[in-house]
Amino acid sequence: MIKYTIRRCLQAIPVLILITILLFFMMHAQGNPADRFAQNPKVTTAQIAAFEHRWGLDQPLPIQYCDWLGVCGDKGAINVLPAALGGGDNGILHGDLGYSTYDGLPVVDIIAQRALPTIILMGTAYIIWLTLAILLGVYAAVKRYSLFDSGLTVFNYVGYSLPTFWLGLMLITFLAVPPLRWFPASGMNDAYTTPGFGTDAYWAFVGANPFFALFDLGRHLVLPVITLVLVSIAGDSRFVRSSMLDALNQDYVKTARAKGVPERRVILRHALRNALLPVVTNIGLELPILFSGAIVTETIFGWPGMGRQLIDSLGHADYPVLMGVLLITSAFVVLANLLADIMYAVVDPRVKYD
Amino acid sequence: MDLLSAPEPLDSQADFEVALVSLNQWQLAWRRFRRHKLALFGAALFLTMVAISVFGPFLLPYDPLYVPPIEHLCAGSASLPAYNGCPPLTPGHPLGTEGGGLGLDLLTVVVNGGRISLLIGVGSSIFAAILGTVVGGLAGYFGGWVDTIFMRIVDVLLSLPILIVITVFAKAFGLGDWRIILLVFAALSWPGLARLVRSLFLTLRTEVFVDAARAVGVSDRRIIFRHILPNAISPIIVSTTLSIAAIIVTEAFVDFLGYGVDPSKQPTWGNILTRAQDAIVYGNWWWGLFPGVAIVLTVLGINFMGDGLRDALDPRSRA
Numbered sequence: 001m002i003k004y005t006i007r008r009c010l011q012a013i014p015v016l017i018l019i020t021i022l023l024f025f026m027m028h029a030q031g032n033p034a035d036r037f038a039q040n041p042k043v044t045t046a047q048i049a050a051f052e053h054r055w056g057l058d059q060p061l062p063i064q065y066c067d068w069l070g071v072c073g074d075k076g077a078i079n080v081l082p083a084a085l086g087g088g089d090n091g092i093l094h095g096d097l098g099y100s101t102y103d104g105l106p107v108v109d110i111i112a113q114r115a116l117p118t119i120i121l122m123g124t125a126y127i128i129w130l131t132l133a134i135l136l137g138v139y140a141a142v143k144r145y146s147l148f149d150s151g152l153t154v155f156n157y158v159g160y161s162l163p164t165f166w167l168g169l170m171l172i173t174f175l176a177v178p179p180l181r182w183f184p185a186s187g188m189n190d191a192y193t194t195p196g197f198g199t200d201a202y203w204a205f206v207g208a209n210p211f212f213a214l215f216d217l218g219r220h221l222v223l224p225v226i227t228l229v230l231v232s233i234a235g236d237s238r239f240v241r242s243s244m245l246d247a248l249n250q251d252y253v254k255t256a257r258a259k260g261v262p263e264r265r266v267i268l269r270h271a272l273r274n275a276l277l278p279v280v281t282n283i284g285l286e287l288p289i290l291f292s293g294a295i296v297t298e299t300i301f302g303w304p305g306m307g308r309q310l311i312d313s314l315g316h317a318d319y320p321v322l323m324g325v326l327l328i329t330s331a332f333v334v335l336a337n338l339l340a341d342i343m344y345a346v347v348d349p350r351v352k353y354d
Numbered sequence: 355m356d357l358l359s360a361p362e363p364l365d366s367q368a369d370f371e372v373a374l375v376s377l378n379q380w381q382l383a384w385r386r387f388r389r390h391k392l393a394l395f396g397a398a399l400f401l402t403m404v405a406i407s408v409f410g411p412f413l414l415p416y417d418p419l420y421v422p423p424i425e426h427l428c429a430g431s432a433s434l435p436a437y438n439g440c441p442p443l444t445p446g447h448p449l450g451t452e453g454g455g456l457g458l459d460l461l462t463v464v465v466n467g468g469r470i471s472l473l474i475g476v477g478s479s480i481f482a483a484i485l486g487t488v489v490g491g492l493a494g495y496f497g498g499w500v501d502t503i504f505m506r507i508v509d510v511l512l513s514l515p516i517l518i519v520i521t522v523f524a525k526a527f528g529l530g531d532w533r534i535i536l537l538v539f540a541a542l543s544w545p546g547l548a549r550l551v552r553s554l555f556l557t558l559r560t561e562v563f564v565d566a567a568r569a570v571g572v573s574d575r576r577i578i579f580r581h582i583l584p585n586a587i588s589p590i591i592v593s594t595t596l597s598i599a600a601i602i603v604t605e606a607f608v609d610f611l612g613y614g615v616d617p618s619k620q621p622t623w624g625n626i627l628t629r630a631q632d633a634i635v636y637g638n639w640w641w642g643l644f645p646g647v648a649i650v651l652t653v654l655g656i657n658f659m660g661d662g663l664r665d666a667l668d669p670r671s672r673a
Contacts, residue, residue: 030525031526169642288514330513
């Protein structure tokens with residue numbers, strides 16, 4: 001078991017290195033950030049050259065990659081020590097993701113600022129949809145082939161087939177603009193009454209009016225969360241349903257029924273507990289899908305999270321930010337997959353460790 | 355070696371029998387598919403959307419890029435009349451027209467948009483299916499370092515938000531040309547299938563019939579294509595069908611962001627929505643609704659069909 005865990009962790013290292021290589025060359029395909037000055041007659045060639053030199057854009061590609069990674073120290077020395085052991089503070093290996101070429105802010109600060117909105121949105125949506133998926137899936141499995149079961153199947157198909165961004169647009173069209181205007185169409189808080197999310201002024205405002213701020217945030221959460229829940233619930237409720245059906249057919253369920261255990265207890269204590277195991281291990285594997293959904297939803301609803309930042313940075317050809325955000329999110333995914341695999345091995349001792 | 359190469363005719367006879375059995379399998383599968391009401395409905399829905407997109411443009415009076423003269427615009431009562439199109443059921447424009455000062459007929463644009471959207475969905479799914487089968491097959495059959503290298507690449511591509519990777523490449527190389535966008539989608543949509551095919555090949559290569567084929571000296575290529583692949587084809591077909599739906603949705607989003615197909619060259623369901631987004635505030639709900647309904651109907655049809663195919667081709671996997 002420990003051997004398996006270690007081997008699985010070691011496997012993640014080449015994946016992470018390959019991710020950095022792919023990201024670096026992917027972002028380079030976006031063109032030179034200095035190109036946006038090319039059309040500007042007031043910017044001289046010398047100034048462009050200075051800009052390129054300042055951000056290291058005049059270096060050969062492998063050197064730029066090495067610098068970004070932080071492995072190449074001064075004078076060509078190889079430097080893989082972590083920052084705490086005197087490895088310096090340059091490059092992603094030492095926690096320095098560089099600076100935005102768009103507004104000059106450190107990428108780490110941008111990510112730190114954008115992480116909380118994404119966590120709030122994804123977390124709320126995920127809790128709601130997982131709860132609903134378990135309730136619906138279990139009920140459909142217990143009432144198999146009933147009207148409810150078929151209804152859920154059709155609902156699942158439709159939900160699964162809705163493009164996330166279009167669903168968001170339609171919710172805005174019909175619920176956020178005149179004549180209805182029930183919910184705000186974009187942002188995280190009311191721009192007229194509340195300072196921008198994450199600023200010091202915002203936290204001061206939250207301290208002064210906690211209930212208003214929470215209500216305001218909740219109001220802005222409604223449409224994005226509905227979007228994410230509707231498109232994502234389908235897969236999970238089907239998964240819960242089939243997992244629950246498997247559990248209900250097991251011998252121990254029959255035994256429990258034969259012993260005269262009340263049906264409610266059979267379902268909740270005997271079947272559900274076992275049916276939820278694969279659902280729990282599936283959580284880690286769903287993270288990339290969840291994040292893709294968040295990118296789309298944040299873009300449509302102007303939610304100031306990491307997904308929206310990705311799309312904005314893409315528009316600005318701001319590749320340090322793009323690389324930083326993608327690196328952090330994909331590292332999370334690799335980690336989540338790792339945990340899912342290990343958890344699966346812990347939960348199900350029959351899994352072979354190779 | 356002479357002894358081993360001798361029973362060559364026996365091998366081709368065996369292949370003949372495999373082909374005969376698989377023919378029956380297809381007939382059985384078709385019978386199961388036919389009984390599946392939802393799947394038949396899905397197939398009909400999908401084929402209808404394809405037929406509308408292929409033949410529709412010939413039947414409609416307008417060119418998708420034709421801008422009607424200014425007197426054909428429906429001046430709205432809202433504060434910004436230039437943004438208003440005609441609502442649905444206007445004479446001559448059953449789905450209404452686009453606003454934004456252009457006034458294109460929405461039905462024409464949606465029908466023409468289907469061509470490119472479906473072409474990219476189907477085309478890149480087929481390319482990706484070939485790529486994924488080759489990569490997964492090689493990795494699963496040969497194992498070793500081939501497997502390690504291919505599967506690490508698959509791991510990398512599956513742990514990145516593929517939506518952003520596709521958008522980045524579409525923006526960098528696409529130049530609004532739908533053929534390049536198709537290739538970008540093909541080049542990045544294969545990893546899931548490769549992982550599936552690899553696991554199928556890993557199980558199938560230990561089967562007795564593969565050992566038997568190898569024992570009589572059948573070449574690797576022949577074992578892969580004639581002995582293993584026919585046994586792995588069902589999940590590949592199902593997965594490819596479902597990936598058409600996924601690609602149509604993703605491609606629509608890339609177009610919506612403005613990094614996909616150039617709207618001044620070809621309308622697609624995605625790039626109509628880019629323009630429609632501005633009109634939402636002016637109450638032009640039909641502009642965004644109909645292209646999306648077209649996407650939903652197509653994707654719903656494909657998903658029904660794909661699940662029916664799964665039940666028909668691989669009855670054991672029924673959930």
